[in-house]
Amino acid sequence: MNAPLPEHIRRALETVTLDDKYSLDYGRAFMSGVQALVKLPMLQRLRDAQQGKNTAGFISGYRGSPLGGYDQALVKASPYLKAQNIVFQPGVNEELAATALWGTQQLGFAPAGTQKFDGVFGIWYGKGPGVDRCSDVFKHANMAGTTPWGGVIAVAGDDHISKSSTAAHQSDHIFKACGFPVFFPSTVQEILDLGLHAFALSRYAGVWSGLKTIQEIVESSATAMIDPDRVQIQIPTDFEMPPGGVHIRWPDHALDQEARLFDTKWYAALAYIRANRLNYTALQGPNDRLGIMASGKAWNDTRQALLDLGLDDDACRALGIRLHKVGVVWPLEAQLTREFATGLQEILVVEEKRQVIEYQLKEELYNWRPDVRPNVVGKFDEGEGDFSGGEWARPNPTANTLLRANADLTPALIARAIAKRLRRLGLLPAGADLTARIDAQLAILEAKQNALNVIEVAGVKGADRQPWFCSGCPxxxxxxxxxxxxxxxxxxxxxxxxxxxxxxxxxxxxxxxxxxxxxxxxxxxxxxxxxxxxxxxxxxxxxxxxxxxxxxxxxxxxxxxxxxxxxxxxxxxxxxxxxxxxxxxxxxxxxxxxxxxxxxxxxxxxxxxxxxxxxxxxxxxxxxxxxxxxxxxxxxxxxxxxxxxxxxxxxxxxxxxxGSLVDPAKRVVINELVCEGCGD
Ligand SMILES: Cc1ncc(C[n+]2csc(CCOP(=O)(O)OP(=O)(O)O)c2C)c(N)n1
Ligand code: SF4
The missing domain is CATH 3.40.50.970 (Thiamin diphosphate (ThDP)-binding fold, Pyr/PP domains)
Structure with missing residues (x-):
């Protein structure tokens, strides 16, 4: 027999509905990452209303995994969106959708008195290849800028392992090339929290914000706290805006736009990141020597890797491991980075795919005094011998790969890299208890990996089934x-x-x-x-x-x-x-x-x-x-x-x-003993 539920849970469940995630203004609700992206503009609009501003929202983009179902989720939520002045208009393709979003920031160009709202904030969405094809409009729109009560977030759905794509992709580099600060949330809750910051930064600094999502985060589900006041935005006090401000205007010469972006808007964005501590040190102790930096999924995997090594927070502190979580991977804010890096002997950067944080970190630390400058490793381990220069200075550094750039990272790969660096730093002396425990944990991880390899190599029936057309597929x-x-x-x-x-x-x-x-x-x-x-x-x-x-x-x-x-x-x-x-x-x-x-x-x-x-x-x-x-x-x-x-x-x-198509009267029964599975 099932035990009765505690009274407070029973009462709470009586009022819970699947629509809570959209209908609640305050409270806890269960939602997927995609649904959090639906909720985000509603929260933004609520915050604006609380500040006495009458804003509206506009969402456009084009579908593609891992954001394949975002458009359908928006359609399902349309009564809630409409009630908050949020318009969803799917794009014919990603590029034209982005152009429409650029339009939302140009409402001030229209004749005076025609604007119905104080500002229109926007969300663009697309799969990585959609980001790729948008770089022209992204650059133009970002150079032009945003409005103080508008702002735009471009949400990229990345597929690091080419699970459902013809090429693996990583939108960080394209966003960076277009000059968008790049947010990378680690959880469903962070999609809401960092999403609100992304809007606020876009409004403050006059840039579009990029928000990177990947399947493991955006397709996961969790209970999240819905609260328009949860994110307390700090407007920087250490940054002086130029006389004309940073926002969109007309007329506006291309080189003036470029100067505004290069000389002011990026620094305004950095000031915002600094004031709101969007990158922060999550764990530190008195004698730290190894620092680890990570963001997004790699952050979750790093935490898991440490646990897999038997290193909880106390053990990390005792060993001298400091952890830094990066919420905005580009541009990497220098002051927060410096606070984290000070006193460390080495920093390990854990990031999937090609280096984004690592290169910026190296550029940030390069001119530090040699006696205080930490060593930096990430994609590649230190080479043997005396190499003057970075990774390109070696004939081919791939033999020295520490955290691979191809495919993705796993907690096991990260655990191995951390253990390797701890050993190299002399933090795992031979014969010590801790060393023995970590070696034992590594052996377990190795055994698990080998077991998986056996499944792959042996081609266990059903493990590697090739996808095929559905039955009856045209x-x-x-x-x-x-x-x-x-x-x-x-x-x-x-x-x-x-x-x-x-x-x-x-x-x-x-x-x-x-x-x-x-x-x-x-x-x-x-x-x-x-x-x-x-x-x-x-x-x-x-x-x-x-x-x-x-x-x-x-x-x-x-x-x-x-x-x-x-x-x-x-x-x-x-x-x-x-x-x-x-x-x-x-x-x-x-x-x-x-x-x-x-x-x-x-x-x-x-x-x-x-x-x-x-x-x-x-x-x-x-x-x-x-x-x-x-x-x-x-x-x-x-x-x-x-x-x-x-x-x-x-x-x-x-x-x-x-019920919109009649069921056929004639049925075909497949005899599995003779069917060749041709699919037709
Ligand atoms: C630029 C870009 N945007 C989105 C996608 C994601 N995507 C892959 S297949 C597909 C749908 C293709 O539909 P259709 O041409 O009708 O072929 P069907 O799947 O119906 O056979 C989409 C949107 C992509 N690969 N590239
Ligand atoms: S029937 Fe064909 S076109 Fe339709 S989902 Fe299946 S494989 Fe795709």
């Missing part, structure tokens, strides 16, 4: 090419064709589909290729790829895979507008662009009897004829288009559950 038929032809892959679920036996070779970034052929055909005897292009990607940017091929006059057939969903990111509707984007609209655009021939291939040709508006001369074919259609198209000169129209099977299942 891509299973549509991505097949006739014998003797090959296809180029595009971004989306159909990318999986690259590891199937269907002559699909090479791929591009989202929106470049088929364009490698423009650089190949003049140098090849191959006459023609097919290119796969998803409907979501077509709407995002792929239309321009087709335009490029038409402009270059190459022989290529685009297969526009109309599965009526942006399937890979959760089945969002194609086309960022209420009515979506139809096959007819695509056919009309392709005709207007100058595609030589267009044919629609579908599993339901009969439905076209009731569809109007198709341009003249476009044939509708049953999908059974796909091979013949492709054989005809590969002989044609110029750029041709096959629109393959069949709905995503998973989307169909969703629609049936919601």
């Amino acid at each position: 891509h299973n038929t549509s991505t097949v090419v006739p014998e003797g032809s090959r296809a180029m892959a595009g971004i989306g679920c159909h990318f999986m064709a690259t590891w199937m036996d269907r002559a699909t070779v090479g791929f591009t970034q989202m929106g470049g589909e088929g364009v490698p052929w423009t650089g190949q055909q003049p140098f090849s005897t191959e006459k023609h290729v097919f290119a796969n292009l998803g409907d979501g990607t077509y709407f995002h940017s792929g239309l321009l790829a087709v335009r490029q091929s038409i402009a270059a006059g190459v022989n290529i057939t685009y297969k526009i895979l109309y599965n009526d969903a942006v399937a890979m990111t959760g089945g969002q509707q194609v086309g960022e507008r209420p009515e979506g984007h139809s096959v007819v609209q695509i056919a009309q655009s392709m005709r207007a662009e100058g595609a030589r021939k267009i044919t629609i291939v579908t599993d339901e040709p009969e439905k076209y009897a009731h569809i109007h508006g198709l341009p003249e001369g476009i044939a509708i074919q049953h999908r059974d004829t796909l091979d013949a259609v492709q054989r005809e198209f590969r002989e044609l000169e110029g750029t041709t288009v096959i629109i393959y129209d069949q709905t995503c099977a998973t989307e169909k299942r969703r629609r049936r559950k919601r």
Whole structure:
């Protein structure tokens, strides 16, 4: 029998709802990191109202893991957002979304008296590749600046291990190149807390704030404290603003903007970071020798690594380990860093991917007196012998890797690096109890790692299953090419064709589909290729790829895979507008662009009897004829288009559950003993 709940918990549970995270202004609520990003603008608006300001919010961006579900979460929360004057308008792509956010800071350019609010604060969101494609608008918008009651945060979803991406990415470097201070929260609570600081910094210093998220943080869930007063913002008292201030204005010459950014805004941002101690020393003792700096996920992993070594806070203090948590990884604030570094013999920087903190730390410490300057290690260990210079001075420092830049870091890797440095500093003398305990812990970690390796190496059944199309997936038929032809892959679920036996070779970034052929055909005897292009990607940017091929006059057939969903990111509707984007609209655009021939291939040709508006001369074919259609198209000169129209099977299942699609009367039963798992 279950024991009865304590009275206070029972009473608290009676009033708990799943909507608490959005409906509560004060209190504790359970939420995911993505939901915290939905709550953040509501808290900002509440804080502004408490200060007597009537502000509004604007959110735009483009989906992609680990922020694949942010748009859907925003739609679900729309009543709460609307009540707080927060508008969510998905972008056609990341770049145009960022441009719209730039617009929110330009409301003051409009005729006097037309502004409905004291300011509009904004959130841009996108996956790492979306950050990459935005650098032009990011630079312009950041140079131009923000407004005192507006401010913009750009939220990046990074995939350090290429788990769901065609290239691993780390947005810190792009944000830095665009001049955005980069926040890196470690927890769901910090998404709220540092998020509010990111808005405040953006308003104060006239810059956009970057906020980096990765799957382990933004897709985790936790109870978080909702309280608009929780973050007590300190406006710097040690920084003098120039007479004209730092905010957006018109007219504004490019070099004036640059001077404002380089000479003032970054220093204002640093003053903000300093005043609010966004980087802080979390643990220190009387005789510290080894300092460890980390941020975001690496901070959590470092804490875990120390525990795995048997080093709790007291043990760290006794041993001489000092810990510094970095909330803003760029620009690295110097005074807080100096306070942390003073008295240390060595600093170990723990950060995933390429160095951000480490290089800044080295630049900060370089001119310190040699007798007080700590040694710095991070990506690489000290080399053997006498090397004058940094890592580039060695022929190839990778043999000396301490904390790898490729893939991610684990607590075990970090534990090994910490132990190595402690030993090198003479803090783990041979024969000491502590040394024996740490060695024993390392042996346990090693054994665990070896056990995992055995699973990988032995290929234990099911451990390394290759992803495949869902049963009934349209891509299973549509991505097949006739014998003797090959296809180029595009971004989306159909990318999986690259590891199937269907002559699909090479791929591009989202929106470049088929364009490698423009650089190949003049140098090849191959006459023609097919290119796969998803409907979501077509709407995002792929239309321009087709335009490029038409402009270059190459022989290529685009297969526009109309599965009526942006399937890979959760089945969002194609086309960022209420009515979506139809096959007819695509056919009309392709005709207007100058595609030589267009044919629609579908599993339901009969439905076209009731569809109007198709341009003249476009044939509708049953999908059974796909091979013949492709054989005809590969002989044609110029750029041709096959629109393959069949709905995503998973989307169909969703629609049936919601009652918006009829359940088929006919069922297929799969005999598992004979099924070859072809997916169709
Ligand atoms: C610039 C950029 N933004 C976002 C993504 C994330 N992303 C990967 S696949 C995909 C959806 C592709 O949808 P669609 O073209 O319709 O193909 P489907 O998955 O439906 O087959 C998105 C948004 C990305 N890879 N690159
Ligand atoms: S989600 Fe849809 S498009 Fe993606 S593999 Fe499954 S059925 Fe195919």
